[in-house]
Amino acid sequence: MRWDSLRLDERQPSSGCQPQAGALFGLDALTRTIDTPEFRGITFHEVRAKSIINRVPDASRVPFRWTINPYRGCSHACYYCFARNTHTYLDMDAGHDFNTQIVVKINAPELARRELTASRWHGEHVAMGTNVDCYQRAEGRYRLMPGIIAALRDAANPFSILTKGTLILRDLDLLCDAADVTDVGLNVSVGFIDKAISRAVEPGTPSPERRLGVCAAIAARGLRCGVLMGPVLPFLTDSPAQLEATVRLAAEAGAASVSPIVLHLRPGAREWFLRWLGESHPDLVERYRQLYGRGAYAPRSYQHQVCDQVGALAARYGVGRTTPYRARRTAPPRAQRAAPDPGVQLRLA
Numbered sequence: 555m556r557w558d559s560l561r562l563d564e565r566q567p568s569s570g571c572q573p574q575a576g577a578l579f580g581l582d583a584l585t586r587t588i589d590t591p592e593f594r595g596i597t598f599h600e601v602r603a604k605s606i607i608n609r610v611p612d613a614s615r616v617p618f619r620w621t622i623n624p625y626r627g628c629s630h631a632c633y634y635c636f637a638r639n640t641h642t643y644l645d646m647d648a649g650h651d652f653n654t655q656i657v658v659k660i661n662a663p664e665l666a667r668r669e670l671t672a673s674r675w676h677g678e679h680v681a682m683g684t685n686v687d688c689y690q691r692a693e694g695r696y697r698l699m700p701g702i703i704a705a706l707r708d709a710a711n712p713f714s715i716l717t718k719g720t721l722i723l724r725d726l727d728l729l730c731d732a733a734d735v736t737d738v739g740l741n742v743s744v745g746f747i748d749k750a751i752s753r754a755v756e757p758g759t760p761s762p763e764r765r766l767g768v769c770a771a772i773a774a775r776g777l778r779c780g781v782l783m784g785p786v787l788p789f790l791t792d793s794p795a796q797l798e799a800t801v802r803l804a805a806e807a808g809a810a811s812v813s814p815i816v817l818h819l820r821p822g823a824r825e826w827f828l829r830w831l832g833e834s835h836p837d838l839v840e841r842y843r844q845l846y847g848r849g850a851y852a853p854r855s856y857q858h859q860v861c862d863q864v865g866a867l868a869a870r871y872g873v874g875r876t877t878p879y880r881a882r883r884t885a886p887p888r889a890q891r892a893a894p895d896p897g898v899q900l901r902l903a
């Protein structure tokens with residue numbers, strides 16, 4: 555692992571669920587590396603980061619400029635994960651190491667509070683869960699998010715969270731408190747509802763049904779929760795019936811929006827996903843080659859087709875029209891933008 559360099563720099567191009575501009579770890583950043591019986595097969599590398607609010611490179615097309623990422627690597631282990639390649643900057647691989655070697659920025663809450671109250675900070679929107687999942691299993695042990703959310707709430711700083719983790723429900727009271735004083739954007743990621751495919755391709759995640767349960771629980775508290783419907787997997791989860799079932803259940807869960815995104819196959823995810831595809835669905839390998847070629851994205855015509863279908867289904871099932879949302883009780887103290895929808899910028903490459 556590249557801990558012997560003077561600093562570990564996460565700065566890379568970013569595009570939602572992607573590597574973000576990053577905190578720097580000094581030579582003394584690694585505090586300890588531990589394996590615990592409750593997390594068999596997973597190693598935690600506890601570090602003290604130098605900063606926690608990261609600037610997204612200007613070239614990035616995402617609608618937010620700042621992120622907080624308390625973890626690197628993700629035990630949710632989705633084969634298609636965009637962030638896999640970021641692990642190679644640590645001299646770890648984008649496959650198994652990404653799933654099992656988790657970097658934990660143990661000082662994230664104290665850094666968040668300090669940076670949010672610094673005079674140079676202007677209260678801009680902060681996105682979380684856009685690189686790796688901030689409510690992955692490690693969060694059950696380290697409990698970093700309550701301190702981060704409390705710091706954002708106390709600063710009345712707008713923020714958003716995108717997750718596949720049910721653990722976010724642990725922090726629902728805090729999120730409600732924060733939503734009373736600032737804009738809070740919540741989204742769960744559910745690309746499809748087929749349990750067998752989910753077990754195979756996103757083996758460490760709660761089931762799609764449970765993720766939609768998270769959406770329903772959030773909506774029941776009067777908070778808006780969108781569904782990032784990604785990734786849609788060509789030839790595996792893109793039939794009209796599959797798209798309809800997913801949108802219908804999202805609507806029933808009280809989703810405020812449904813934002814589709816077709817599978818991206820960037821370096822890291824590409825090798826890992828195509829290896830899984832070759833082993834599990836060898837009959838589809840040639841079709842994927844034809845669809846993606848050597849690139850990372852399916853043709854725009856295919857992406858438009860999926861987006862149009864999902865848009866029509868969302869309208870038919872009344873997504874966003876069924877749940878009354880509570881109004882914020884207090885106006886934010888500074889001029890702030892509403893929380894952006896992380897799906898918007900991800901739909902098309």
Ligand code: SF4
Binds near residue numbers: 628630636637687690
């Ligand atoms: S939950 Fe998100 S960050 Fe984690 S492996 Fe899956 S796609 Fe990647």
